[in-house]
Amino acid sequence: MAVEREIKLAAPPHFALPDLAEAIPDAVVTTSPSRRLRATYWDTPDLRLARSGVSLRYRVEEGEDSSGGRWTLKIAGDSRSSVLSRRELDFQGSPGSVPSEVARLVRAYVRSSTLARVARLDSQRTRLEVRDGEGCRLAEIDDDVVSVMDGRRVLARFREVEVELAPDAPLWIAEELARRLREAGADDPAPLPKVVRALGPQAQAPPDSHLEQPGEGARAGEMVRAALASGLTRLVTHDPGVRLDEDPEEVHQARVATRRLRSDLRTFRSLVDPEWAESLRRELGWLADPLGEVRDADVLLARLRAETGRLPAEDRRAVDTLVERLTTSRAKSLGRLFEALDSTRYVSLLDALVDGVAKPRLAPDAEQPAEDVAPAVVGKAWRKLRKAVSGLGPEPPDAELHRIRIKAKRCRYAAEAVVGVEGKPAKRFANAVAGLQDVLGRLQDAVVATAWLRDRITDETAVGQAVAIGELLGFAAVAAEESRRQWPEAWSGARRKSLRSWLT
Numbered sequence: 001m002a003v004e005r006e007i008k009l010a011a012p013p014h015f016a017l018p019d020l021a022e023a024i025p026d027a028v029v030t031t032s033p034s035r036r037l038r039a040t041y042w043d044t045p046d047l048r049l050a051r052s053g054v055s056l057r058y059r060v061e062e063g064e065d066s067s068g069g070r071w072t073l074k075i076a077g078d079s080r081s082s083v084l085s086r087r088e089l090d091f092q093g094s095p096g097s098v099p100s101e102v103a104r105l106v107r108a109y110v111r112s113s114t115l116a117r118v119a120r121l122d123s124q125r126t127r128l129e130v131r132d133g134e135g136c137r138l139a140e141i142d143d144d145v146v147s148v149m150d151g152r153r154v155l156a157r158f159r160e161v162e163v164e165l166a167p168d169a170p171l172w173i174a175e176e177l178a179r180r181l182r183e184a185g186a187d188d189p190a191p192l193p194k195v196v197r198a199l200g201p202q203a204q205a206p207p208d209s210h211l212e213q214p215g216e217g218a219r220a221g222e223m224v225r226a227a228l229a230s231g232l233t234r235l236v237t238h239d240p241g242v243r244l245d246e247d248p249e250e251v252h253q254a255r256v257a258t259r260r261l262r263s264d265l266r267t268f269r270s271l272v273d274p275e276w277a278e279s280l281r282r283e284l285g286w287l288a289d290p291l292g293e294v295r296d297a298d299v300l301l302a303r304l305r306a307e308t309g310r311l312p313a314e315d316r317r318a319v320d321t322l323v324e325r326l327t328t329s330r331a332k333s334l335g336r337l338f339e340a341l342d343s344t345r346y347v348s349l350l351d352a353l354v355d356g357v358a359k360p361r362l363a364p365d366a367e368q369p370a371e372d373v374a375p376a377v378v379g380k381a382w383r384k385l386r387k388a389v390s391g392l393g394p395e396p397p398d399a400e401l402h403r404i405r406i407k408a409k410r411c412r413y414a415a416e417a418v419v420g421v422e423g424k425p426a427k428r429f430a431n432a433v434a435g436l437q438d439v440l441g442r443l444q445d446a447v448v449a450t451a452w453l454r455d456r457i458t459d460e461t462a463v464g465q466a467v468a469i470g471e472l473l474g475f476a477a478v479a480a481e482e483s484r485r486q487w488p489e490a491w492s493g494a495r496r497k498s499l500r501s502w503l504t
Helices: 100-105 171-183 194-199 220-244 248-267 274-308 313-341 344-358 370-390 398-417 424-455 463-494
Strands: 002-010 028-031 035-043 054-061 070-076 084-091 116-131 137-150 153-165
Touching: 002 171, 035 194, 054 194, 070 100, 084 100, 100 220, 116 194, 137 171, 137 194, 153 171, 153 194, 220 248, 220 313, 220 344, 220 370, 220 398, 248 274, 248 370, 248 398, 274 313, 274 344, 274 424, 274 463, 313 344, 313 463, 370 398, 370 424, 398 424, 398 463, 424 463
Parallel strands: none
Antiparallel strands: 002 084, 002 153, 028 116, 035 054, 035 116, 054 070, 070 084, 116 137, 137 153
């Protein structure tokens, strides 16, 4: 999957591209013949894709057969600067219907709605290509005159200049080229995709899962809505990446989303209808199970691959069989996860979460000021954690420390859920508790790895593999012992009174 990085500039009708040969040292700029492109964009009737920073189009070049074009899906990435970053995927398919593999990737955005044609843009494109002295591509500059079409009628026309970086090119190249274009008369609009400009204000509205953090004067119910919005946004954002299965972090973040949502509904249970909250928690638990299976396999695989490199060369080959078996098991778990994500039950869960963001079923206590409720709900989670720790013996078993980790995670999530109301004190407290959670998380990873490795040793295990497993068990034992030594210090950091002065 390619990542598109580009700077979009608006240009007046009579704008002339400047000479850019001197913009980048030793660069060569060439101009390609002009092209005419016809793009049909698809979205839901209420523009759920566009509002979420996603675009889906079928584009064909003038002179080509209408079935000779391609589908392109662009998903919003990290765009913290003037550079618009999007993940871009291309697909083959006929122009009349969205390919099934594309529909899967946008299912979390579309939910129970349907995709249809929403806009047609015809573009006259002039392309400049910038290469370095060795002929390697640095950037492309597309000068597009875009016509928004309704049949043969032109509804609107605008001109746009895009500076798109090559995959390995440094960011300063795009910024310098954009600076030269601005000097020639181009302007900086909001970095919006063409289809968003064409569709107008509705396409620029926030997505269904968006909600600002509650601030001063907010009611407690606004904390519930904000927590649901945050978790839903995380889940939907990482859904396509889970399906593509290119980065284990996507599954990790989707799993975090389900866990955090379940925890937040627990934290705010006094503010919501209990049956409604329990129904959501049950469905989130259903989704968390297959996500957890894949995530657990990913953690084990990463550990095996990292620690195999510490083994003698003759022992590494013995571990390859373990990795293959775990990879096969992960593939089966991933298949079960895909079944869940492709089900109507998953779509119903997403719709229920969207409804919860818009209009949660609140209890009367939700009308209280948020600033009165926030310290109490976090304080309750903290006291449960403190009580559990105080009940530990001098050398607590790993299972008890795992229970502490779960309570620490709930406490951290509770504090993070009220940061919009309590500000920096809640953030500092959450960070301190997160430190405890991280240490105990490393311990749990070592414990899980130990159990898995021991299960691999049977009477049929080859001697060489048994030796390698023994070495890996030794690494896990060292890691576990280190975490056991570290956790009391992490606990001392989390329980500092100065961090808890705001709790009740």
